[in-house]
Amino acid sequence: DIQMTQSPSSLSASVGDRVTITCRASQGISNSLAWYQQKPGKAPKLLLYAASRLESGVPSRFSGSGSGTDYTLTISSLQPEDFATYYCQQYYSTLYTFGQGTKLEIK
Amino acid sequence: QVQLVQSGAEVKKPGASVKVSCKASGYTFTSYYMHWVRQAPGQGLEWMGIINPSGGSTSYAQKFQGRVTMTRDTSTSTVYMELSSLRSEDTAVYYCAREGVVAAAGVFDYWGQGTLVTVSS
Numbered sequence A: 001d002i003q004m005t006q007s008p009s010s011l012s013a014s015v016g017d018r019v020t021i022t023c024r025a026s027q028g029i030s031n032s033l034a035w036y037q038q039k040p041g042k043a044p045k046l047l048l049y050a051a052s053r054l055e056s057g058v059p060s061r062f063s064g065s066g067s068g069t070d071y072t073l074t075i076s077s078l079q080p081e082d083f084a085t086y087y088c089q090q091y092y093s094t095l096y097t098f099g100q101g102t103k104l105e106i107k
Numbered sequence B: 001q002v003q004l005v006q007s008g009a010e011v012k013k014p015g016a017s018v019k020v021s022c023k024a025s026g027y028t029f030t031s032y033y034m035h036w037v038r039q040a041p042g043q044g045l046e047w048m049g050i051i052n053p054s055g056g057s058t059s060y061a062q063k064f065q066g067r068v069t070m071t072r073d074t075s076t077s078t079v080y081m082e083l084s085s086l087r088s089e090d091t092a093v094y095y096c097a098r099e100g101v102v103a104a105a106g107v108f109d110y111w112g113q114g115t116l117v118t119v120s121s
Helices: none
Strands: A004-007 A009-013 A021-027 A033-038 A045-049 A062-067 A069-073 A086-092 A100-107 B003-006 B008-011 B020-027 B032-038 B045-053 B059-060 B068-073 B077-083 B092-099 B108-111 B115-118
Touching: A004 A086, A009 A021, A021 A033, A021 A086, A021 A100, A033 A062, A045 A062, A045 B108, A069 A086, B003 B092, B003 B108, B008 B020, B020 B092, B020 B115, B032 B068, B045 B068, B045 B077, B045 B092, B059 B068, B077 B092
Parallel strands: A009 A100, B008 B115
Antiparallel strands: A004 A021, A021 A069, A033 A045, A033 A086, A062 A069, A086 A100, B003 B020, B020 B077, B032 B045, B032 B092, B045 B059, B068 B077, B092 B108, B092 B115
């Protein structure tokens, strides 16, 4: 299985900050990467796919980049509603795997 | 609008089975694959398997082979996930998630609200 490793595991930031979360795959995944946001007690919500394509309705302050094995999610200016846990997911292999999550907390 | 509505919370004893349902609406049921993903308390997301609602074919994660069965009922646009031989480690929230198409194939674009399954003696 392809292992997905996110860093950091947790992050404290303030409203207005620029934040970057990294996801590394154990092998190349050819941009077959999605990012999800999950708030407590709620289902995950799709933010981006194909590494950098914004899902419809997702604010443009969210962006993604990367290639090969290394990918990033950037939030350009944190808003109060962005404090949540973020997961990456690879779909290069149909043995779908997720990163362990990055919890974004208010500083 | 697309909706995936799951059945309610369950409490089961070790060794028992549980069957969770996921009723789809707002789109053509047979045109989109459906997945099941679970999340243990305070933990991350774990993919369990996929069902093609059109023909009923399935594929399961190795970890769940032999214990999980995914089925569908096209007359009610509902998919089911049954997990047997339950143990305490199976305590989790179970989600159904629709897979996108074309550029979003392999991506989970809509999710059910989740079903908490608690395994306890």
